[in-house]
Amino acid sequence: MHRHFVLPAVLIATLAAGACGAPSERASDGDGDGGAYTGPLRVGVTAGDGGDIARNVADLAEKSDTGLEVEVVEFSDYNVPNTALADGDLDANAFQHAPFLEEFNEASGTGIVPVAETYLAPLALYSDTVDDPADLPDGATIAIPNDVTNGSRSLLLLQEGGLVTLDPDAEGENHTVADIQDNPRDFAFEEIDAALLPRSLEDADASIINGGFAAEAGLTPRADGILVEDAADSPYVNIVAVDSGDEDDPRVAQYVELMRSPESKAFIEENFGETLIPVF
Numbered sequence: 001m002h003r004h005f006v007l008p009a010v011l012i013a014t015l016a017a018g019a020c021g022a023p024s025e026r027a028s029d030g031d032g033d034g035g036a037y038t039g040p041l042r043v044g045v046t047a048g049d050g051g052d053i054a055r056n057v058a059d060l061a062e063k064s065d066t067g068l069e070v071e072v073v074e075f076s077d078y079n080v081p082n083t084a085l086a087d088g089d090l091d092a093n094a095f096q097h098a099p100f101l102e103e104f105n106e107a108s109g110t111g112i113v114p115v116a117e118t119y120l121a122p123l124a125l126y127s128d129t130v131d132d133p134a135d136l137p138d139g140a141t142i143a144i145p146n147d148v149t150n151g152s153r154s155l156l157l158l159q160e161g162g163l164v165t166l167d168p169d170a171e172g173e174n175h176t177v178a179d180i181q182d183n184p185r186d187f188a189f190e191e192i193d194a195a196l197l198p199r200s201l202e203d204a205d206a207s208i209i210n211g212g213f214a215a216e217a218g219l220t221p222r223a224d225g226i227l228v229e230d231a232a233d234s235p236y237v238n239i240v241a242v243d244s245g246d247e248d249d250p251r252v253a254q255y256v257e258l259m260r261s262p263e264s265k266a267f268i269e270e271n272f273g274e275t276l277i278p279v280f
Helices: 049-063 080-088 098-108 148-160 194-200 213-214 248-257 262-272
Strands: 040-046 070-076 112-117 125-127 141-145 181-182 187-191 206-209 239-243
Touching: 040 049, 040 080, 040 098, 040 248, 049 070, 049 194, 049 213, 049 262, 070 080, 080 239, 098 112, 098 181, 098 213, 098 239, 112 248, 125 148, 125 213, 141 148, 148 213, 181 239, 187 194, 187 248, 194 206, 194 213, 206 213, 248 262
Parallel strands: 040 070, 141 187, 141 206
Antiparallel strands: 112 239, 125 206
16 A cells, blocks of 8 residues: 555644543534534554654643643554544544554444644664674564554565565555565564564564554664665655544644644654654
């Protein structure tokens, strides 16, 4: 899946949502449109960079004259936030890229929609034993994420690095290990839950780790990665997402405007310059 979403500049984020408490209320405004959105904006994020960035946006909102109140909800894995959003326990989430969301919608029958792009968290290959992919031994074990989209993204990274060749005629938009056409060094691939990939470095020769979980483990793509995803025109830019029908929630528009502000960009670059690349 190689589409690059060009989304309204007024919307944005990178949050992963989950439920813990009552969702915001929609109170009737008397004009028959279903009511106005009220209460705090509940935004789901994954722990780490996404949580820190969302809390900074919440601080910006508190200091602004918008009247927006942001409640940040953190989760430890990628499987809960979209379910929580679809169930109405969140107002928005921002933990994922568009291909991941599309795969989730197709598998779950949900109608979550992207409303804005935020930043790219480059995927990278890490190793505790070598400093260059060329030095990986023949037959080395490489751990990759076990979800469909990030697994495919990992295989594309390995292909870009010349380590494997994927079947160009493979069916579907996402590649799997079964699509590896040429594996000249006989690498073995272990598919692991994304949250556990940093720990897999203890046993695997190398691991491809998502940006947020790498940051939690003290790893940065530029400093520690031995093979790093190219940010140019990437389809894997993080997004802010809402449930279908909530695209016009004014609180989301306010959140996005603050998220995409010069102050927010400066915060990201100052604190996560080695890890994240803003796209605004």
